[in-house]
Structure formats: structure tokens, C-alpha cells
Amino acid sequence: MTVSSASTPAPRAPDTGGSVVISVDAMGGDRGPSVVVAGMAESAEKNPEIRFIVHGDQEQLTGLIARRKVLAGRCDIRHAGGVVTMHDKPSQIIRKGEGTSMWSAVESVKQGEAQVAVSCGNTGALMALSMLRLRKLPGVNRPAIACLWPSRSPQGFNIMLDVGADIRADAHDLLQYALMGASYARNGLGVEMPRVGLLNVGTEEHKGRAELKQAHEMIEQAAPGSFTYVGFVEGGDLPSDRVDVIVTDGFTGNVALKTGEGTAKLVGDFLKDAFSNSIMSKFAAVLAMTSLKRLQKRIDPRRVNGGIFLGLNGTVVKSHGSADATGVSAAIKLAFTLAKSGFQDRLAARVAQGAVAASVSAAEAGEAS
Amino acid sequence: MTVSSASTPAPRAPDTGGSVVISVDAMGGDRGPSVVVAGMAESAEKNPEIRFIVHGDQEQLTGLIARRKVLAGRCDIRHAGGVVTMHDKPSQIIRKGEGTSMWSAVESVKQGEAQVAVSCGNTGALMALSMLRLRKLPGVNRPAIACLWPSRSPQGFNIMLDVGADIRADAHDLLQYALMGASYARNGLGVEMPRVGLLNVGTEEHKGRAELKQAHEMIEQAAPGSFTYVGFVEGGDLPSDRVDVIVTDGFTGNVALKTGEGTAKLVGDFLKDAFSNSIMSKFAAVLAMTSLKRLQKRIDPRRVNGGIFLGLNGTVVKSHGSADATGVSAAIKLAFTLAKSGFQDRLAARVAQGAVAASVSAAEAGEAS
Numbered sequence: 001m002t003v004s005s006a007s008t009p010a011p012r013a014p015d016t017g018g019s020v021v022i023s024v025d026a027m028g029g030d031r032g033p034s035v036v037v038a039g040m041a042e043s044a045e046k047n048p049e050i051r052f053i054v055h056g057d058q059e060q061l062t063g064l065i066a067r068r069k070v071l072a073g074r075c076d077i078r079h080a081g082g083v084v085t086m087h088d089k090p091s092q093i094i095r096k097g098e099g100t101s102m103w104s105a106v107e108s109v110k111q112g113e114a115q116v117a118v119s120c121g122n123t124g125a126l127m128a129l130s131m132l133r134l135r136k137l138p139g140v141n142r143p144a145i146a147c148l149w150p151s152r153s154p155q156g157f158n159i160m161l162d163v164g165a166d167i168r169a170d171a172h173d174l175l176q177y178a179l180m181g182a183s184y185a186r187n188g189l190g191v192e193m194p195r196v197g198l199l200n201v202g203t204e205e206h207k208g209r210a211e212l213k214q215a216h217e218m219i220e221q222a223a224p225g226s227f228t229y230v231g232f233v234e235g236g237d238l239p240s241d242r243v244d245v246i247v248t249d250g251f252t253g254n255v256a257l258k259t260g261e262g263t264a265k266l267v268g269d270f271l272k273d274a275f276s277n278s279i280m281s282k283f284a285a286v287l288a289m290t291s292l293k294r295l296q297k298r299i300d301p302r303r304v305n306g307g308i309f310l311g312l313n314g315t316v317v318k319s320h321g322s323a324d325a326t327g328v329s330a331a332i333k334l335a336f337t338l339a340k341s342g343f344q345d346r347l348a349a350r351v352a353q354g355a356v357a358a359s360v361s362a363a364e365a366g367e368a369s
Numbered sequence: 370m371t372v373s374s375a376s377t378p379a380p381r382a383p384d385t386g387g388s389v390v391i392s393v394d395a396m397g398g399d400r401g402p403s404v405v406v407a408g409m410a411e412s413a414e415k416n417p418e419i420r421f422i423v424h425g426d427q428e429q430l431t432g433l434i435a436r437r438k439v440l441a442g443r444c445d446i447r448h449a450g451g452v453v454t455m456h457d458k459p460s461q462i463i464r465k466g467e468g469t470s471m472w473s474a475v476e477s478v479k480q481g482e483a484q485v486a487v488s489c490g491n492t493g494a495l496m497a498l499s500m501l502r503l504r505k506l507p508g509v510n511r512p513a514i515a516c517l518w519p520s521r522s523p524q525g526f527n528i529m530l531d532v533g534a535d536i537r538a539d540a541h542d543l544l545q546y547a548l549m550g551a552s553y554a555r556n557g558l559g560v561e562m563p564r565v566g567l568l569n570v571g572t573e574e575h576k577g578r579a580e581l582k583q584a585h586e587m588i589e590q591a592a593p594g595s596f597t598y599v600g601f602v603e604g605g606d607l608p609s610d611r612v613d614v615i616v617t618d619g620f621t622g623n624v625a626l627k628t629g630e631g632t633a634k635l636v637g638d639f640l641k642d643a644f645s646n647s648i649m650s651k652f653a654a655v656l657a658m659t660s661l662k663r664l665q666k667r668i669d670p671r672r673v674n675g676g677i678f679l680g681l682n683g684t685v686v687k688s689h690g691s692a693d694a695t696g697v698s699a700a701i702k703l704a705f706t707l708a709k710s711g712f713q714d715r716l717a718a719r720v721a722q723g724a725v726a727a728s729v730s731a732a733e734a735g736e737a738s
Contacts, residue, residue, distance in 0.1 A: 240631070251570055266521070
């Protein structure tokens with residue numbers, strides 16, 4: 001276990017013999033560093049190739065990591081005394097965040113020491129820091145946060161983006177989201193030819209949303225050879241097998257995400273009520289335990305833990321603030337899968353290609369008019 | 370049973386001795402008039418005060434109604450040969466819809482023969498026809514569709530609006546939605562002092578949505594004495610006990626509604642899968658039948674069937690196109706409750722008062738600046 005300081009620029013990590021290095025912000029979550037380290041240990045057990053650069057309080061982390069045998073020799077600890085809290089405003093963190101574990105974790109990706117960063121911290125601050133330090137990919141105007149959604153698709157999940165990086169999105173942004181989402185589906189979920197849909201309302205009244213109609217045409221043009229464009233989809237299609245990637249602006253996406261989570265939780269609570277209602281139903285619950293556990297696993301939000309920041313020069317995975325060890329482990333696994341697939345380079349190439357295509361078609365439209 | 374033609378303006382209905390008259394479009398639903406008449410019969414059995422004016426094919430309706438003893442002497446059939454289909458465009462119906470059962474059903478409310486109209490037909494066409502024939506309430510710029518949402522609130526449901534009448538809403542529209550939603554909660558759900566929230570994303574990034582911040586202030590000022598304003602709420606609060614009325618634009622509301630429905634259905638399907646998985650779990654399902662039925666009833670979309678069109682000179686209830694008899698009966702019950710409470714007059718008074726208050730505060734703001 002190596003200890004170095006985050007205040008001096010770190011050198012490139014030594015040759016890790018084909019292993020994948022994940023940069024982990026150990027301090028930002030609601031449950032503290034012990035849960036993050038437990039999640040790292042879970043991941044490390046399953047993936048022998050994984051190594052970590054861990055950012056946070058050196059003394060605490062040294063103790064926590066020493067207690068996990070599976071992490072021995074696989075963690076590089078970087079001391080960072082500051083912690084970004086859930087109440088810190090992104091603007092403050094941009095000005096004064098240097099020296100926090102979150103800043104340090106993003107910095108490891110910027111310096112090329114780690115392929116992906118993972119944090120359970122404040123989403124707004126993490127996005128602001130990631131944009132400040134990693135900068136936007138050429139051709140991307142607005143980065144996006146993509147989430148996974150339990151679905152009837154063969155891979156078990158659909159991808160939705162943007163779910164809250166920016167409340168606005170114009171037609172060009174929506175096209176970029178389609179390209180980035182398709183790339184994520186291919187590299188993160190292994191969907192060879194992702195089906196992409198654009199979220200809209202299913203009535204005649206959508207005439208007013210000019211940017212959606214424009215995006216509809218732009219995405220249709222960009223699809224061939226790269227993904228299948230299924231056209232407009234509705235809220236009810238989010239968990240369906242009609243689509244793998246759902247594209248929307250960050251306002252609508254955030255509301256949809258939280259509505260879905262809230263509804264699933266409501267139904268789950270009602271189910272619990274139903275089974276604790278009588279002696280008979282409690283007995284039934286015992287008999288049905290295996291089935292209920294299977295159900296719980298299918299809709300367990302911890303399994304889909306990990307919003308991905310897309311559109312930056314580097315990949316950042318945002319885990320839920322309240323994630324437990326299983327949740328943190330799921331986020332790390334996602335980071336690992338993306339790193340292994342060379343996702344960042346593929347994404348950059350795809351976006352650049354899309355930007356060229358869009359400017360060509362814009363130029364053609366200009367000539368035609 | 371009386372039969373008259375929809376083509377000649379109908380006179381005021383004769384004194385119905387304190388009963389409530391509901392105008393029913395029998396033809397628009399996916400399942401045809403027999404299901405609508407079955408739903409009417411269910412309602413009529415529970416509410417001795419209810420009477421109907423039924424619009425559609427006279428011969429079919431006469432036969433269907435004759436088979437239901439509970440409807441004897443309580444239905445006034447109006448022949449309308451035309452049917453609005455799910456594929457008709459609202460613009461076509463406005464031009465050529467006269468003579469359809471939907472047009473005729475709305476007309477009965479316009480003529481004051483019935484207090485509320487109920488239709489399972491095409492939402493866009495029904496809204497367009499309702500706006501054309503009933504006209505907007507003074508002070509209302511955009512009418513809204515309000516839906517019920519299963520929740521942890523004491524009344525078991527929250528109200529959300531707009532869920533798709535119009536994809537846009539400015540600050541003044543959102544204020545009107547708050548007033549109309551509060552009035553609906555009071556008269557439709559019996560909530561004395563409704564808690565109203567404005568849907569937003571829970572991050573710092575909402576700075577760009579100027580109309581939401583403005584609406585936030587306007588609703589806060591309008592609240593005292595009429596409803597409690599709880600401020601911004603998130604998608605996760607829709608089924609919560611934090612709020613009774615959720616205000617949003619029709620694009621976001623429509624996506625949220627369909628996302629919630631889709632998620633509930635997904636979890637329900639997963640639950641069914643789980644219980645049919647093994648002999649043990651099937652046995653457990655039998656034991657848990659009563660509990661599962663109770664759960665099903667709590668989240669049954671048919672129980673919350675009925676979107677209300679608010680902001681017109683007359684109340685229109687839109688039932689799901691695929692509603693069965695229980696669904697139609699729920700929509701009619703809602704129409705009945707609103708009619709009994711004198712909802713339309715109260716709503717008009719409240720909106721007028723709100724419009725005055727808004728113009729006074731706008732004038733004051735003008736003076737101050």
C-alpha cells in the first residue's frame with residue numbers, strides 16, 4: 001500500500017500489468033468511508049484485475065483498508081483532508097474544493113493514473129468539478145448523466161439520459177445524448193446495436209416542442225450503422241423492451257427517474273403491508289421468501305447504482321449518496337466494465353464523428369435554403 | 370327511457386328531483402358501448418341519485434340499456450351516428466365532429482342539461498371539442514388535465530396537473546393549476562386544506578427555469594386561507610404524504626404519469642413471475658391471495674380512472690380508452706362527486722378570485738419598480 005499526497009501532482013501510476021485502476025472518492029457518501037472500503041473489497045474479490053487509488057483521510061483509510069485482506073497491495077492511498085458535503089454548493093466547490101477527496105479523485109483521472117473515478121458524493125459538486133477539471137469532449141455542448149433503469153429488455157436494464165446534469169437541452173444536445181447513450185449501451189451493457197428512442201408525450205399536442213422534432217430528424221440521420229432509432233417513446237416505454245436507450249432533457253429525465261423510484265418504493269411498501277396483514281399472509285410470506293427475494297433483487301436500486309457522467313474527457317461514475325457496500329460495489333463494477341472496454345476512447349471517437357456529420361448536414365441544409 | 374335527437378338543441382332537462390345528471394359518451398372507448406353501459410349500471414346501483422344522458426348509436430344503446438334493470442327510467446338516450454376514433458386528429462374533429470357521440474356528450478354540459486360529461490374517447494379530440502364548445506373559464510389561459518395518483522396521503526390519492534392538456538405552461542398558468550388543483554382536492558377528495566407543491570428537480574441546476582421560480586413566488590402569495598403551499602417537490606414526492614396536489618407543465622406531467630404507470634406495471638409483472646416460479650411459491654400465492662388482492666386494489670389503475678379537464682365552463686371527465694366496467698364506473702363516480710359538490714361554480718369563483726389577486730400583485734409590483 002503506497003501513500004502519497006494529493007497536493008503534489010502525482011506521477012503516472014506504475015505499470016499495473018494489465019490491471020484496471022479505479023479512482024475512488026472514499027469520503028463523500030452519507031455512510032462514510034467504511035462502507036466505501038467494504039464495497040471496494042466486494043469488487044476486488046470478484047475482479048482480480050482491479051486496483052484502486054483511494055482518496056480521503058489517510059489515517060482512517062489506512063486502518064480500514066488494512067482490515068480487508070483482499071485489498072492488500074491493491075490500493076494506493078492519497079491523503080485529502082477536505083470533504084465535500086451534501087450541502088456544499090457547486091460554485092463553492094469550484095472555488096475552494098482543492099484538497100477535498102472529491103477533487104483529488106477526479107484529478108487522478110485527469111492525470112491518467114486511473115481510467116474511471118467513482119464517488120458517492122454531492123452530484124452537483126461532482127459534475128461541476130468534473131467539468132472544471134476534465135473539460136468537455138470536443139463536440140459536446142452539455143455533458144449528461146446517464147442512469148440504468150430495470151426493464152424487460154434482454155440485458156435487464158435500459159439507459160436513460162440526461163437525468164439531471166442540465167435542465168435544458170436543444171436538438172444538438174439531444175443528438176449528442178443519443179450518440180453517447182448508444183456508445184454506453186454497447187460498451188457498458190454489451191448491446192451490439194442499441195435501440196434509441198426520444199422521450200415525448202404521446203399526443204398530437206407536442207407540436208410546440210420544436211427542438212424535439214428537430215432532434216427527431218437529426219437522430220434519424222445519425223443512426224445508420226451505429227444504432228437503431230425507434231423514434232418517439234413515452235414514459236410507459238422506459239422499462240419496456242422497445243428500446244435500450246431513452247434520450248431526454250435533464251429536467252424531464254430527473255423527474256421521470258425520481259417518479260419511477262418513488263413508484264417502485266410505494267408498490268414495495270404496499271407489498272410489505274399486504275404480507276404483514278394477517279398470520280396467514282405472514283406464513284405465505286415465509287413460503288414465498290425465495291420468490292420475493294428474487295423479485296427484490298430484480299428491482300433492487302442498489303444493483304443499478306451508478307449514474308455515469310458522459311461527455312467529458314474522462315469517465316466519472318456517481319454512486320447514490322446513501323449506497324451501502326453492495327451499492328458501492330455495483331458502481332465500481334460498472335466503472336470497471338467501462339474501463340475494460342476502452343469506453344472513453346470509443347465515446348470520444350463516436351462523438352467527434354457525430355459532430356462532423358451534424359456540421360456537414362447543417363452545411364448542406366444551409367446550401368439548400 | 371326517452372329518446373331525442375342530438376341534432377336539435379335539447380331543452381333543459383326536466384326537474385330531476387335533486388338527482389345528478391351525468392352526460393356519457395358511450396361510443397369512444399376501445400371496448401365499445403356495452404362496457405360503458407355496464408359501468409353506468411355499476412354506478413347506478415351504488416348511487417340512487419344518479420341519472421344519465423347517454424350519447425351514441427340509438428339502437429345499440431336502447432338494447433344494451435334495456436338489459437340493465439337498474440338503469441330503467443334513469444337514462445335519456447341521444448342518438449349520434451358518428452364516432453370519434455383514437456386515430457382522428459383533434460383538428461379534424463373540430464371541423465367535422467358535429468354528429469359524433471363525443472360532441473353530443475359535451476353539448477349536454479354546455480346546454481346545462483348535465484353537470485359533468487364522461488368519455489372514454491380520444492383525449493386530444495375530447496380536449497379540443499371541450500375547449501371549442503365550453504370555452505375557457507375567465508382568467509384561465511390554458512386548461513389542464515388533472516389525474517389521481519395512488520399515495521400515502523390519508524385520502525389515498527394525490528392529484529397531479531397538468532398531465533397533458535398542453536405541453537407548455539408559464540408562471541401564470543402554473544398558478545392557475547395550483548388554484549384549480551386545490552379546488553379539485555377540496556371538492557373531489559374532501560381535503561379541507563390541500564397541500565400544494567410545485568414539481569422541480571432537486572438540484573442546484575434548476576436556475577435556468579425562470580418560470581418555475583416565478584410561479585413559486587406567485588403560488589406562495591396566493592396560498593393563505595385557501596391552501597398550504599409546501600414549495601418545490603420532486604418526482605419521488607408524487608406518491609408521498611408531503612403533498613396533496615402536484616403542479617407541473619403538461620409535458621413533464623404526462624411523462625411522469627406514464628412513467629409511474631409503467632413502473633407499477635413492471636413491478637406487478639415481476640411479482641406475478643415471482644409467484645409462478647415454483648410449486649412452493651404458487652402455494653404461497655394461494656395462501657397470500659387475500660393480501661395480494663388487497664395490494665392489487667390499492668394500486669389498481671382502474672380505481673383512479675378519470676382525468677379531469679379543468680379550466681373550462683363545465684367539467685369533463687376523461688376515462689381511460691381501455692377502461693372496463695369497473696374503470697368506467699370509477700370515472701362516473703368521480704363525475705358524480707364533483708357534480709354533487711357544486712365543483713364547477715366553486716372552481717370558477719376561485720379562479721376568478723385568483724386572477725384578481727394576481728393582477729393586483731402584478732400592479733403592485735409595477736408600482737414598486
